[in-house]
Amino acid sequence: MSEIVKAIILGIVQGATEFIPVSSSGHLVIVPWLMGWAPSSLLFDTVLHWGTLLSIGVIFWQDFLQMIGATLRSIGTRSLADMYARLGWFIIVGSIPAAVTGLLFKDFFEALFASPTAAALFLLVTAFLLISSELMMRYAEKLRTLETMNWLDAILIGLFQAVALAPGISRSGTTMAAGLARGIRREDAARYSFLLGTPAFFGAGLLQLLQAMDESPGQLAAEAPMLVLGFVASAISGFIAIRFLLAYLRKHRLYPFAVYCIIVSIIVLGLSMRQ
Numbered sequence: 001m002s003e004i005v006k007a008i009i010l011g012i013v014q015g016a017t018e019f020i021p022v023s024s025s026g027h028l029v030i031v032p033w034l035m036g037w038a039p040s041s042l043l044f045d046t047v048l049h050w051g052t053l054l055s056i057g058v059i060f061w062q063d064f065l066q067m068i069g070a071t072l073r074s075i076g077t078r079s080l081a082d083m084y085a086r087l088g089w090f091i092i093v094g095s096i097p098a099a100v101t102g103l104l105f106k107d108f109f110e111a112l113f114a115s116p117t118a119a120a121l122f123l124l125v126t127a128f129l130l131i132s133s134e135l136m137m138r139y140a141e142k143l144r145t146l147e148t149m150n151w152l153d154a155i156l157i158g159l160f161q162a163v164a165l166a167p168g169i170s171r172s173g174t175t176m177a178a179g180l181a182r183g184i185r186r187e188d189a190a191r192y193s194f195l196l197g198t199p200a201f202f203g204a205g206l207l208q209l210l211q212a213m214d215e216s217p218g219q220l221a222a223e224a225p226m227l228v229l230g231f232v233a234s235a236i237s238g239f240i241a242i243r244f245l246l247a248y249l250r251k252h253r254l255y256p257f258a259v260y261c262i263i264v265s266i267i268v269l270g271l272s273m274r275q
Contacts, residue, residue: 003225003226004225004226004229006035006037006226007044007225007226007227007229007230007233008229008230008233009031009233010028010031010032010040010044010048010230010233011048011051011229011230011231011232011233011234011237012233012234012237013027013028013031013237014027014028014048014049014051014052014230014234014237014238015048015051015052015055015233015234015235015236015237015238015239015240015241016237016238016240016241017170017241018049018052018171018172018197018234018238018241019052019055019172019194019238019241019242019245020172020241020244020245020257021126021130021170021172021173021176021177021245021254021257022123022126022170022173022257022260022261022264023119023122023123023126023164023167023168023169023170023171023173023261024052024170024171025113025119025164025166025167025168025169025171026119026120026122026123026126026167026168026169026170028040028045028048028167029113029114029115029116029119029167029168030116030119030120030264030268033116033268034268034271039114041223042208042211043208043209043223043227044223044226044227044230045208046205046208046209047227047230047231047234048230048231048234049201049204049205049208049234050201050202050205050231050234051230051231051232051233051234051235051238052201052234052235052238053198053201053202053205054231054235054238055234055235055236055238055239055241055242056194056195056197056198056201056238056242057198058235058239059194059239059242059243060191060194060195063084063087063195064195064198066084067084067085067087067088067091067195068088069084070082070083070084070085070088071084071085071088071089071092073085074088074089083146083147086149087146087149087192087195089154090149090151090153090154090192091154091195091196091198091199092199093151093154093155093158094154094155094157094158094161094196095158095161095196095199095200095203096158097155097158097159097161097162098158098161098162098164098165098200099199099200099203100162101162101165102162102165102204105165109165109166109167112166112167113167116268116272117268117269117272118166118167118168119167119168119268120168120264120265120268120269120272121168121265121269122166122167122168122169123168123169123261123262123264123265123268124261124262124265125168125169126168126169126170126173126174126258126261127258127259127261127262127265128258129160129169129173129174129177130173130176130177130254130255130257130258130261131254131255131258132177132181133176133177133178133179133180133181133254134180134253134254134255136180136181137180137181137183140183141183142183143183143184143185144182144183144184144185144188145184145185145188146184146188146191146192149184149192152182153179153182153184156178156182157175157178157179157182157192157193157196158196159178160174160175160177160178161174161175161196161197161200168265170261171193171197171200172190172193172194172197173254173257175189175192175193175196175197176189176190176193176254177254179192179193180254186249186250186253186254187246187249187250190245190246190249191246194242
C-alpha cells in the first residue's frame with residue numbers, strides 16, 4: 001500500500017480515536033499490526049499528535065485565551081474567583097502526574113507499544129472504566145458543571161490521565177470516566193478532558209520531536225509528504241470527533257464505546273492467539 005494512503009489512514013485513526021474514548025494509542029498499535037505495516041517513525045507519530053492538538057486549539061481557542069489571561073491575573077490578585085483561573089491551575093496541577101509518570105517509566109510504556117496483545121488487554125481496562133463511571137454517575141445526587149470543580153477533582157482526573165500512558169487505555173476515556181465518577185456532567189467532563197490533554201500533547205510531542213531530530217536529522221525532509229498528509233488528516237478527523245462527541249454526550253451514555261472496546265479486544269486477542 002502507498003505510504004501516502006497509509007499516512008492518511010493513520011492520521012484519521014489518530015484524530016478520531018484520540019477524542020472518542022476508545023484509545024488512539026491502542027489503535028495506532030493494532031491497526032498497523034492488522035494491516036501488516038511496519039511501525040511508524042517517532043517523528044510521524046509526533047506529527048499526528050500535533051494534528052489533534054491543532055483541532056483542540058481551533059475549537060477551544062476562546063477558552064484557552066480566557067484561561068491564560070485569568071490564570072496570569074490570579075497570580076497578582078491571589079484569587080481564584082474566576083472560573084477560568086481555576087481551570088487554568090487545575091490543568092497545570094492535573095498535568096503533573098502524567099508528566100512525572102511518563103519520564104520515570106518511559107522505557108516501560110514504550111515497550112508496550114510493540115505488543116498488540118497488551119493494547120487489546122488494556123482496551124478491556126478502558127471498557128471497565130467507562131462502564132464503572134456510568135454506573136457511579138447514577139448515584140450522584142446532582143450533576144455538577146466545570147464551575148463547581150475543585151482541587152480533588154483536578155488531582156483525581158490528573159491521576160487517571162497518567163494511567164492512560166499505556167496503549168489501549170484511552171486518555172479521553174479515563175479522564176472523562178474520572179469526571180463522571182465525581183458527578184460532573186458528561187459534556188463538561190469531556191470538555192475538561194480535551195483541555196487537560198493539551199499540555200500532554202504539546203509536551204510529549206516536543207520531546208519526541210527533539211529526540212527524532214537528534215537521531216535522524218534528515219528524516220524531516222525524507223518524510224515530508226507523509227508528515228503533512230498525516231497532520232492534516234489527524235487535525236480534520238480530530239475536529240470532527242470533538243464536535244461529534246460533545247453533541248453525543250448531551251443525550252447519550254458511554255456504554256457503546258465500552259462495547260466497542262470489548263469487541264475489538266476480543267478480536268485482536270483471538271487473532272494473536274492463532275499466530
